[in-house]
Amino acid sequence: MSRIGKQPVTIPAGVDVSINDKQVTVKGKNGELTQSIDSNIEIKIEENQVIVNRLEDSKESRAKHGLTRALINNMVIGVSEGYKIVQELVGVGYRATNQGQVLDLSLGHSHHIYFQIPVEVKVETESVKGKSPVVILTSADKQLVGQVAAKIRSMRKPEPYKGKGVRYLGEVIRKKAGKTAAS
Numbered sequence: 001m002s003r004i005g006k007q008p009v010t011i012p013a014g015v016d017v018s019i020n021d022k023q024v025t026v027k028g029k030n031g032e033l034t035q036s037i038d039s040n041i042e043i044k045i046e047e048n049q050v051i052v053n054r055l056e057d058s059k060e061s062r063a064k065h066g067l068t069r070a071l072i073n074n075m076v077i078g079v080s081e082g083y084k085i086v087q088e089l090v091g092v093g094y095r096a097t098n099q100g101q102v103l104d105l106s107l108g109h110s111h112h113i114y115f116q117i118p119v120e121v122k123v124e125t126e127s128v129k130g131k132s133p134v135v136i137l138t139s140a141d142k143q144l145v146g147q148v149a150a151k152i153r154s155m156r157k158p159e160p161y162k163g164k165g166v167r168y169l170g171e172v173i174r175k176k177a178g179k180t181a182a183s
Contacts, residue, residue: 005065008049009073012080017050017072019043024072028079030140031120035071038064043072050076078140085149088132091156091164096125096133103135107156107166115155121148134169 011017015028022037037043040061042053052069054061077083089096095106103123105113117123117137121144124136135152139145149168158165160176167173 003066005052005054005069007069008051009069009076011045011048011050011076015076015080017045017076019045024075026072026075026079028076028140030079030082033075033079033140035075037068041065041068043068074142078142082138082140083142083145085137085145086169087135087137087149087152087166088169089135089156089166090132090158094133094156094164095127096135097127098123098125103152105152105155108164109156113155115152117148118144121145135166 015026018025018027022039023034024037024043025032025034038061040055040058041064042055044051044053050072052065052072054065089105089107091108093106093108097104098117101117101119101123103115103117103125105115107113120141121137121139124138126134126136137145137149137152139148153166153168156165158167158171158173160174161178163173163175
């Protein structure tokens with residue numbers, strides 16, 4: 001049996017979980033998330049806990065057992081606490097500003113990059129003199145905030161020689177040695 005799948009998901013105070021025809025809806029202070037569930041997975045709510053079971057023992061059902069439990073857990077955490085990703089722009093002249101949900105990035109290209117952030121994700125930018133500009137993304141949906149952060153990072157990935165680019169806060173870039181003169 002799946003180690004993750006058989007662990008119950010604890011429902012904190014202020015979070016409401018409802019199951020309606022293979023559709024799980026989680027409501028909390030940070031919003032509402034919905035996830036459809038596979039027909040081979042059974043979900044029960046007992047005493048502030050969500051219990052996930054599989055109906056058959058096929059390879060596909062075993063694979064989706066732990067996945068379903070993890071998705072429900074991520075939804076519960078998202079609507080109660082939320083998810084936050086912080087990215088820093090390392091490089092001379094790299095800047096980030098936002099006008100509502102439009103992120104304006106200056107990443108060393110000949111032009112500015114305007115990136116439309118989904119409504120579910122809240123974006124903030126910080127620029128402090130002497131430090132790298134920072135982009136802060138917050139959302140209740142873990143998958144969506146991670147996808148937006150990955151898209152922003154893909155616009156200028158950190159390069160291995162000087163480490164310039166968009167990186168996650170605390171990310172360590174392994175640097176390579178540059179060319180040496182032939183003697």
